[in-house]
Amino acid sequence: MFNDIGPLELVTLVVLAVLVFGPDKLPKMIQDVTRTIRKIREFSEGAKQDIRNELGPEFKDFEFEDLNPKTFIRKQLDNDDLGLKEIRNGFDLKKEMAEVTDAVHGRDSESSPSSSSSSTSGATGGTVDMTKRPEKAAPDERPPFDADAT
Incomplete structure:
Protein backbone atom coordinates (compact mmCIF):
# COMPACT_ATOMS: atom_id res chain seq x y z
CA MET A 1 0.00 0.00 0.00
CA PHE A 2 2.80 2.43 0.86
CA ASN A 3 5.44 1.16 -1.55
CA ASP A 4 6.25 4.60 -2.91
CA ILE A 5 6.90 6.30 0.46
CA GLY A 6 10.58 6.55 1.31
CA PRO A 7 12.10 6.52 4.81
CA LEU A 8 12.61 10.30 4.90
CA GLU A 9 8.98 10.89 3.90
CA LEU A 10 7.81 8.44 6.58
CA VAL A 11 9.82 10.21 9.29
CA THR A 12 8.42 13.54 8.09
CA LEU A 13 4.86 12.21 8.32
CA VAL A 14 5.44 10.90 11.86
CA VAL A 15 6.91 14.23 13.03
CA LEU A 16 4.07 16.12 11.38
CA ALA A 17 1.48 13.84 13.03
CA VAL A 18 3.07 14.37 16.47
CA LEU A 19 3.03 18.14 15.93
CA VAL A 20 -0.57 18.28 14.68
CA PHE A 21 -2.26 15.79 17.03
CA GLY A 22 0.17 15.87 19.94
CA PRO A 23 1.66 12.89 21.77
CA ASP A 24 -1.49 12.45 23.88
CA LYS A 25 -4.01 12.05 21.02
CA LEU A 26 -1.72 10.31 18.51
CA PRO A 27 -2.25 6.68 19.76
CA LYS A 28 -6.04 7.19 19.72
CA MET A 29 -5.87 8.64 16.17
CA ILE A 30 -3.78 5.68 14.97
CA GLN A 31 -6.31 3.25 16.45
CA ASP A 32 -9.20 5.09 14.77
CA VAL A 33 -7.46 5.13 11.39
CA THR A 34 -6.53 1.43 11.53
CA ARG A 35 -10.09 0.54 12.62
CA THR A 36 -11.52 2.55 9.69
CA ILE A 37 -9.13 0.92 7.20
CA ARG A 38 -10.04 -2.52 8.56
CA LYS A 39 -13.78 -1.78 8.16
CA ILE A 40 -13.28 -0.54 4.59
CA ARG A 41 -11.35 -3.70 3.72
CA GLU A 42 -14.06 -5.91 5.27
CA PHE A 43 -16.74 -4.02 3.34
CA SER A 44 -14.75 -4.37 0.12
CA GLU A 45 -14.19 -8.11 0.59
CA GLY A 46 -17.88 -8.58 1.42
CA ALA A 47 -18.90 -6.70 -1.72
CA LYS A 48 -16.51 -8.79 -3.84
CA GLN A 49 -17.89 -11.99 -2.35
CA ASP A 50 -21.47 -10.86 -3.03
CA ILE A 51 -20.62 -10.05 -6.66
CA ARG A 52 -18.96 -13.46 -7.10
CA ASN A 53 -22.03 -15.19 -5.65
CA GLU A 54 -24.35 -13.22 -7.94
CA LEU A 55 -22.28 -13.93 -11.07
CA GLY A 56 -22.57 -17.66 -10.55
CA PRO A 57 -20.24 -20.62 -11.01
CA GLU A 58 -19.20 -19.73 -14.58
CA PHE A 59 -17.27 -16.72 -13.19
CA LYS A 60 -15.58 -18.52 -10.30
CA ASP A 61 -12.09 -17.63 -11.62
CA PHE A 62 -12.99 -13.94 -12.16
CA GLU A 63 -10.44 -11.56 -10.67
CA PHE A 64 -11.36 -7.95 -9.95
CA GLU A 65 -7.81 -6.90 -10.81
CA ASP A 66 -8.63 -7.83 -14.43
CA LEU A 67 -10.90 -4.78 -14.57
CA ASN A 68 -7.79 -2.60 -14.55
CA PRO A 69 -6.98 -2.03 -18.26
CA LYS A 70 -3.20 -2.35 -17.74
CA THR A 71 -3.58 -5.69 -15.98
CA PHE A 72 -6.03 -6.94 -18.59
CA ILE A 73 -3.73 -6.07 -21.50
CA ARG A 74 -0.69 -7.52 -19.73
CA LYS A 75 -2.52 -10.81 -19.19
CA GLN A 76 -3.73 -10.92 -22.79
CA LEU A 77 -0.22 -10.29 -24.11
CA ASP A 78 1.15 -13.05 -21.87
CA ASN A 79 -1.59 -15.37 -23.13
CA ASP A 80 -0.19 -16.72 -26.40
CA ASP A 81 -3.42 -18.28 -27.70
CA LEU A 82 -3.77 -15.56 -30.32
CA GLY A 83 -0.11 -15.52 -31.36
CA LEU A 84 0.35 -11.94 -30.18
CA LYS A 85 3.95 -12.48 -29.10
CA GLU A 86 5.05 -13.21 -32.66
CA ILE A 87 3.24 -10.11 -33.91
CA ARG A 88 4.69 -7.92 -31.17
CA ASN A 89 8.23 -9.28 -31.60
CA GLY A 90 8.09 -9.14 -35.41
CA PHE A 91 7.09 -5.49 -35.55
CA ALA A 123 4.21 -6.20 -53.87
CA THR A 124 6.00 -7.85 -50.96
CA GLY A 125 5.68 -4.93 -48.56
CA GLY A 126 8.97 -3.11 -49.24
CA THR A 127 9.55 0.58 -49.74
CA VAL A 128 7.83 2.65 -52.40
CA ASP A 129 9.75 5.06 -54.61
CA MET A 130 7.76 8.28 -54.27
CA THR A 131 10.01 10.21 -56.68
CA LYS A 132 9.22 8.00 -59.66
CA ARG A 133 6.59 9.56 -61.91
CA PRO A 134 3.89 7.40 -63.48
CA GLU A 135 4.36 6.56 -67.11
CA LYS A 136 2.34 8.82 -69.39
CA ALA A 137 0.12 7.26 -72.00
CA ALA A 138 0.27 8.27 -75.61
CA PRO A 139 -1.81 11.41 -76.34
CA ASP A 140 -4.23 9.56 -78.63
CA GLU A 141 -4.68 6.60 -76.24
CA ARG A 142 -7.69 6.71 -73.93
CA PRO A 143 -7.45 5.52 -70.34
CA PRO A 144 -9.25 2.29 -69.48
CA PHE A 145 -12.91 2.59 -68.55
CA ASP A 146 -13.80 1.66 -64.98
CA ALA A 147 -17.55 1.22 -64.43
CA ASP A 148 -17.20 1.14 -60.62
CA ALA A 149 -15.39 4.51 -60.55
CA THR A 150 -18.17 6.41 -62.33
Whole structure:
Protein backbone atom coordinates (compact mmCIF):
# COMPACT_ATOMS: atom_id res chain seq x y z
CA MET A 1 0.00 0.00 0.00
CA PHE A 2 2.80 2.43 0.86
CA ASN A 3 5.44 1.16 -1.55
CA ASP A 4 6.25 4.60 -2.91
CA ILE A 5 6.90 6.30 0.46
CA GLY A 6 10.58 6.55 1.31
CA PRO A 7 12.10 6.52 4.81
CA LEU A 8 12.61 10.30 4.90
CA GLU A 9 8.98 10.89 3.90
CA LEU A 10 7.81 8.44 6.58
CA VAL A 11 9.82 10.21 9.29
CA THR A 12 8.42 13.54 8.09
CA LEU A 13 4.86 12.21 8.32
CA VAL A 14 5.44 10.90 11.86
CA VAL A 15 6.91 14.23 13.03
CA LEU A 16 4.07 16.12 11.38
CA ALA A 17 1.48 13.84 13.03
CA VAL A 18 3.07 14.37 16.47
CA LEU A 19 3.03 18.14 15.93
CA VAL A 20 -0.57 18.28 14.68
CA PHE A 21 -2.26 15.79 17.03
CA GLY A 22 0.17 15.87 19.94
CA PRO A 23 1.66 12.89 21.77
CA ASP A 24 -1.49 12.45 23.88
CA LYS A 25 -4.01 12.05 21.02
CA LEU A 26 -1.72 10.31 18.51
CA PRO A 27 -2.25 6.68 19.76
CA LYS A 28 -6.04 7.19 19.72
CA MET A 29 -5.87 8.64 16.17
CA ILE A 30 -3.78 5.68 14.97
CA GLN A 31 -6.31 3.25 16.45
CA ASP A 32 -9.20 5.09 14.77
CA VAL A 33 -7.46 5.13 11.39
CA THR A 34 -6.53 1.43 11.53
CA ARG A 35 -10.09 0.54 12.62
CA THR A 36 -11.52 2.55 9.69
CA ILE A 37 -9.13 0.92 7.20
CA ARG A 38 -10.04 -2.52 8.56
CA LYS A 39 -13.78 -1.78 8.16
CA ILE A 40 -13.28 -0.54 4.59
CA ARG A 41 -11.35 -3.70 3.72
CA GLU A 42 -14.06 -5.91 5.27
CA PHE A 43 -16.74 -4.02 3.34
CA SER A 44 -14.75 -4.37 0.12
CA GLU A 45 -14.19 -8.11 0.59
CA GLY A 46 -17.88 -8.58 1.42
CA ALA A 47 -18.90 -6.70 -1.72
CA LYS A 48 -16.51 -8.79 -3.84
CA GLN A 49 -17.89 -11.99 -2.35
CA ASP A 50 -21.47 -10.86 -3.03
CA ILE A 51 -20.62 -10.05 -6.66
CA ARG A 52 -18.96 -13.46 -7.10
CA ASN A 53 -22.03 -15.19 -5.65
CA GLU A 54 -24.35 -13.22 -7.94
CA LEU A 55 -22.28 -13.93 -11.07
CA GLY A 56 -22.57 -17.66 -10.55
CA PRO A 57 -20.24 -20.62 -11.01
CA GLU A 58 -19.20 -19.73 -14.58
CA PHE A 59 -17.27 -16.72 -13.19
CA LYS A 60 -15.58 -18.52 -10.30
CA ASP A 61 -12.09 -17.63 -11.62
CA PHE A 62 -12.99 -13.94 -12.16
CA GLU A 63 -10.44 -11.56 -10.67
CA PHE A 64 -11.36 -7.95 -9.95
CA GLU A 65 -7.81 -6.90 -10.81
CA ASP A 66 -8.63 -7.83 -14.43
CA LEU A 67 -10.90 -4.78 -14.57
CA ASN A 68 -7.79 -2.60 -14.55
CA PRO A 69 -6.98 -2.03 -18.26
CA LYS A 70 -3.20 -2.35 -17.74
CA THR A 71 -3.58 -5.69 -15.98
CA PHE A 72 -6.03 -6.94 -18.59
CA ILE A 73 -3.73 -6.07 -21.50
CA ARG A 74 -0.69 -7.52 -19.73
CA LYS A 75 -2.52 -10.81 -19.19
CA GLN A 76 -3.73 -10.92 -22.79
CA LEU A 77 -0.22 -10.29 -24.11
CA ASP A 78 1.15 -13.05 -21.87
CA ASN A 79 -1.59 -15.37 -23.13
CA ASP A 80 -0.19 -16.72 -26.40
CA ASP A 81 -3.42 -18.28 -27.70
CA LEU A 82 -3.77 -15.56 -30.32
CA GLY A 83 -0.11 -15.52 -31.36
CA LEU A 84 0.35 -11.94 -30.18
CA LYS A 85 3.95 -12.48 -29.10
CA GLU A 86 5.05 -13.21 -32.66
CA ILE A 87 3.24 -10.11 -33.91
CA ARG A 88 4.69 -7.92 -31.17
CA ASN A 89 8.23 -9.28 -31.60
CA GLY A 90 8.09 -9.14 -35.41
CA PHE A 91 7.09 -5.49 -35.55
CA ASP A 92 9.97 -3.02 -35.44
CA LEU A 93 8.41 0.43 -35.24
CA LYS A 94 11.68 2.33 -35.62
CA LYS A 95 12.60 0.44 -38.78
CA GLU A 96 9.13 0.91 -40.26
CA MET A 97 9.15 4.64 -39.51
CA ALA A 98 12.64 5.00 -41.01
CA GLU A 99 11.49 3.29 -44.21
CA VAL A 100 8.44 5.56 -44.48
CA THR A 101 10.58 8.64 -43.84
CA ASP A 102 13.07 7.56 -46.49
CA ALA A 103 10.28 6.95 -48.97
CA VAL A 104 8.75 10.37 -48.33
CA HIS A 105 12.08 12.17 -48.66
CA GLY A 106 12.97 10.21 -51.79
CA ARG A 107 16.02 8.50 -50.33
CA ASP A 108 16.95 4.93 -51.09
CA SER A 109 16.40 2.76 -48.01
CA GLU A 110 19.50 0.69 -48.75
CA SER A 111 21.77 3.71 -48.25
CA SER A 112 20.01 4.68 -45.03
CA PRO A 113 21.99 3.77 -41.89
CA SER A 114 18.84 2.88 -39.95
CA SER A 115 17.78 0.17 -42.37
CA SER A 116 19.77 -3.04 -42.40
CA SER A 117 17.54 -5.11 -44.67
CA SER A 118 17.67 -5.22 -48.42
CA SER A 119 15.04 -3.42 -50.44
CA THR A 120 12.15 -5.52 -51.67
CA SER A 121 9.51 -4.93 -54.29
CA GLY A 122 6.31 -3.06 -53.51
CA ALA A 123 4.21 -6.20 -53.87
CA THR A 124 6.00 -7.85 -50.96
CA GLY A 125 5.68 -4.93 -48.56
CA GLY A 126 8.97 -3.11 -49.24
CA THR A 127 9.55 0.58 -49.74
CA VAL A 128 7.83 2.65 -52.40
CA ASP A 129 9.75 5.06 -54.61
CA MET A 130 7.76 8.28 -54.27
CA THR A 131 10.01 10.21 -56.68
CA LYS A 132 9.22 8.00 -59.66
CA ARG A 133 6.59 9.56 -61.91
CA PRO A 134 3.89 7.40 -63.48
CA GLU A 135 4.36 6.56 -67.11
CA LYS A 136 2.34 8.82 -69.39
CA ALA A 137 0.12 7.26 -72.00
CA ALA A 138 0.27 8.27 -75.61
CA PRO A 139 -1.81 11.41 -76.34
CA ASP A 140 -4.23 9.56 -78.63
CA GLU A 141 -4.68 6.60 -76.24
CA ARG A 142 -7.69 6.71 -73.93
CA PRO A 143 -7.45 5.52 -70.34
CA PRO A 144 -9.25 2.29 -69.48
CA PHE A 145 -12.91 2.59 -68.55
CA ASP A 146 -13.80 1.66 -64.98
CA ALA A 147 -17.55 1.22 -64.43
CA ASP A 148 -17.20 1.14 -60.62
CA ALA A 149 -15.39 4.51 -60.55
CA THR A 150 -18.17 6.41 -62.33
